[in-house]
Amino acid sequence: xxxTVRYVAALRDRMxxxxxxxxxxxxxxxxxxLIGHLRAAEPAAEALSHPSVxxxxxxxxxxxxxxxxxxxxxxxxxxxxxx
Amino acid sequence: xxxTVRYVAALRDRMxxxxxxxxxxxxxxxxxxLIGHLRAAEPAAEALSHPSVxxxxxxxxxxxxxxxxxxxxxxxxxxxxxx
Amino acid sequence: xxxITIEILHESLDPAAETGALxxxxxxxxxxxxxxxxxxxxxxxxxxxxxxxxxVTKQALQRIAQTAARRWMIAxxxxxxxxxxxxxxxxxxxxxxxxAHRREALDAVGYMIDMLKTEAPFWKRVHTDTGAHWVEAVxxxxxxxxxxxxxxxxxxx
Amino acid sequence: xxxITIEILHESLDPAAETGALxxxxxxxxxxxxxxxxxxxxxxxxxxxxxxxxxVTKQALQRIAQTAARRWMIAxxxxxxxxxxxxxxxxxxxxxxxxAHRREALDAVGYMIDMLKTEAPFWKRVHTDTGAHWVEAVxxxxxxxxxxxxxxxxxxx
Numbered sequence: 100x101x102x103t104v105r106y107v108a109a110l111r112d113r114m115x116x117x118x119x120x121x122x123x124x125x126x127x128x129x130x131x132x133l134i135g136h137l138r139a140a141e142p143a144a145e146a147l148s149h150p151s152v153x154x155x156x157x158x159x160x161x162x163x164x165x166x167x168x169x170x171x172x173x174x175x176x177x178x179x180x181x182x
Numbered sequence: 183x184x185x186t187v188r189y190v191a192a193l194r195d196r197m198x199x200x201x202x203x204x205x206x207x208x209x210x211x212x213x214x215x216l217i218g219h220l221r222a223a224e225p226a227a228e229a230l231s232h233p234s235v236x237x238x239x240x241x242x243x244x245x246x247x248x249x250x251x252x253x254x255x256x257x258x259x260x261x262x263x264x265x
Numbered sequence: 266x267x268x269i270t271i272e273i274l275h276e277s278l279d280p281a282a283e284t285g286a287l288x289x290x291x292x293x294x295x296x297x298x299x300x301x302x303x304x305x306x307x308x309x310x311x312x313x314x315x316x317x318x319x320x321v322t323k324q325a326l327q328r329i330a331q332t333a334a335r336r337w338m339i340a341x342x343x344x345x346x347x348x349x350x351x352x353x354x355x356x357x358x359x360x361x362x363x364x365a366h367r368r369e370a371l372d373a374v375g376y377m378i379d380m381l382k383t384e385a386p387f388w389k390r391v392h393t394d395t396g397a398h399w400v401e402a403v404x405x406x407x408x409x410x411x412x413x414x415x416x417x418x419x420x421x422x
Numbered sequence: 423x424x425x426i427t428i429e430i431l432h433e434s435l436d437p438a439a440e441t442g443a444l445x446x447x448x449x450x451x452x453x454x455x456x457x458x459x460x461x462x463x464x465x466x467x468x469x470x471x472x473x474x475x476x477x478v479t480k481q482a483l484q485r486i487a488q489t490a491a492r493r494w495m496i497a498x499x500x501x502x503x504x505x506x507x508x509x510x511x512x513x514x515x516x517x518x519x520x521x522a523h524r525r526e527a528l529d530a531v532g533y534m535i536d537m538l539k540t541e542a543p544f545w546k547r548v549h550t551d552t553g554a555h556w557v558e559a560v561x562x563x564x565x566x567x568x569x570x571x572x573x574x575x576x577x578x579x
Contacts, residue, residue: 179542191399
């Protein structure tokens, strides 16, 4: 499954990049499984598992866990601090 | 006791004048006694006794009954409708 | 103590200019809340006329703003109120509060507008096609003011 | 249904002009409430930088304004939010509601500003003399949004 992940704001700093195109192995069905996969590859991804992290899937803010499909773009976002 | 009374807004219309200088007999110690005195002279003054009527004594909004002194100016006001 | 500005205006009130004068003015204030009360359409409306009590009305507004500044953490409070004749859509009153925190600014403005409706000597008269009438006091306004007076009395106690 | 205006602004936001455009505009609206969030002073502050999520942020603000318009009787709702770099005192966000009744306008503005703090994708970064840091989420903001979400869910139920 192909997936684009985005790291936003403080998570972009933490991960050292804004975006990555991933080619995922079978069996990664949702955001939480993806986080587990990313953590295995790099310890910094532990930050993604914090319950305060919000998800934007394609063009919508979605709750966790978010089911993933081929071609999705998933953004990991720190808590919003607008206004 | 000399007293100036003012009738404000709708009460001015009701009383047919804005102001009157009064020379009151003995024994009219407060606003409520004054209202009784005015009602005896003209029925329209009944409107002054309505509990919604507010008083301005000289330069202050005061609760009823308001004690009166020689030389005071007492304004009878309909409920305030600002803003 | 908060900076307080009170004005009774005979000519015109410009909410845009008032807002412009306040925006960004207080370095410690992250929030500026404002409220503009304006002449609302009603059948046959030609003009609204506002009467006040010189020497007393401004003092009453001052007291309302001071109470707001004691009750909420605000850096600035403004009340500017028109008197005289106004037409449809024209501003009647501008109320503002600047504060470090938004809730303080919003609540202070809510308090000030609630209180000035019934606790400052103003009287509204509506001129229509068919004549003029004094605006009646609204029970809900009375209730709003009573709510605050009880609330503040219980805090002071 | 209320008239809703949402804008993400990259350059400048002028609360005076926004207020001027709204004052007197809705004949049925006796009240216009506004809130301006602005860059507050903090030690060493040089600039505030605001990041957003194109394609999603505006939609989130739209949803907040729509919910406000369903919950309160308002004629108009406006949210205009800056992104990019801002300096001390500069406006970050302008929120407004026009309504027949003041309480509806004030509460709708309070709701919108509470919600956009935590429910619209924006991220604040503070640049100071000594570097830059991302602004942490504030528990009180989270609590304010949770309050409204429970309140509105219980009304819809």
